[in-house]
Amino acid sequence: MDKVSKSEGKFYIFKFDEKYLNDINNGKTLFSHKKRGVFQKIEANDNILLLSKYDNKLSFLAYTQVSEVFEDNAEENFNPRKLKLKGIKYFTRPIILKDIADKLDFVSNPDKPSGSIQEYKEISIKDFKCIYSQSPHINNLPYYLNRINFNLKEFILDSMKSLYGFLKQYNGGRNQIEIKTFIKLLKNLLSNYNINLPYSELKDFYARNVWQLNFKHNPSRDPNKFVYLYDSNGDKHNFSYISFIS
Structure with missing residues (x-):
């Protein structure tokens, strides 16, 4: 257009x-x-x-x-x-x-x-x-318009929060995880509930909605790990990791 x-x-x-x-x-x-x-x-x-x-x-x-x-x-x-x-x-x-x-x-x-x-x-x-x-x-x-039998957006956000809590507790001593790895784990988690969204869609969902969960993110110098995340104003910022340290 x-x-x-x-x-x-x-x-x-x-x-x-x-x-x-x-x-x-x-x-x-x-x-x-x-x-x-x-x-x-x-x-x-x-x-x-x-x-x-x-x-x-x-x-x-x-x-x-x-x-x-x-x-x-x-x-x-x-x-x-x-x-x-x-x-x-x-x-x-x-x-x-x-x-x-x-x-x-x-x-x-x-x-x-x-x-x-x-x-x-x-x-x-x-x-x-x-x-x-x-x-x-x-x-x-x-996602906010994709309503089938439940609010898909809220379900994915709750799944992100639960996955983050689990990884934070059982992280093997790591203080952060790569965002792209987290999204792959999220994709596997959602598939257990018959929610089979492509990785690209989940990545876009994460980028546009993660600000609602107040996760702390860290940058990286490696361009292969870059993910653009949106804040509550719709502005984009470049990050690579999710921090487990508050």
Whole structure:
């Protein structure tokens, strides 16, 4: 997708029911239940923020850009006009609308911001950039949206904490462990619960979420051991080891 700063398109918000998230993610297509309105104005290269409920809070979950507009009459209750997407960039954490409502010009009542958006709404580039800059983004559906029969994110975090506690107690006299080795051990641990995530996904999960566990990390001069870890502000820092010394 083009960077926001280089786009010549317009800027919109799409507010949708969370039950459609998987369809949007898999099909890379947006729709409308209405035959008229703002949706009819959207064209190729326009930018759209995806807004839906997460934990019962209306939150921005992703950013996308329109590749092309086409027609599909297969679904009777939907507008035949459809938007094919270039891709979807998910925010690494949900951006709660109410938390930033007082910064947005299109919100008339910050105490009840949901009333400012029906289904699709055109917004200014200023508001768009304000929302877009609140969180880093990734190409894949983030862990906080991967809810099957339990909260996968919390389960992995609990597993990381348990594994760290075990290794700290039974570390053979070592005062640290390489981050990459820890992630391999975590992968094996999770496989016992039939959670078979690729190493690359677990590494990304660790990098983006370990700040919540307050592990102490140490750097290294060996570039083969480098792992970029994100802090609570989304900034990256280079580390190689997890310390067992508080």
